[in-house]
Amino acid sequence: MPRRRLDPAAQRRGQMLASRLTQARRASGRSAEAVARSAGISVETVRSIEKGRTATPEFFTVAALATELGLSLDELYTSTRQPAPQAFREPVDPRVDDSD
Numbered sequence: 001m002p003r004r005r006l007d008p009a010a011q012r013r014g015q016m017l018a019s020r021l022t023q024a025r026r027a028s029g030r031s032a033e034a035v036a037r038s039a040g041i042s043v044e045t046v047r048s049i050e051k052g053r054t055a056t057p058e059f060f061t062v063a064a065l066a067t068e069l070g071l072s073l074d075e076l077y078t079s080t081r082q083p084a085p086q087a088f089r090e091p092v093d094p095r096v097d098d099s100d
Contacts, residue, residue: 013080014055020079022050024069039064
């Protein structure tokens, strides 16, 4: 069964999650392979998340990565709910009125 297409907000949250996990892994000085092995997940899964190919990873995958990287799930959740950095924002079309 094909997966439902993610809306732009969900895509941005996935990008922000990927960015935060990648940042934490690099700050730890560990390779994707080392983190994957310690977390008990495949290195392909880690790479897929970090590259944004998996925008909505499974909860237990995120929890395992967070644990390995010393991040709290609360912090990860909060960081994905912040306003998107300018690079991730979609251009605003002044012709569209979405004041409903």
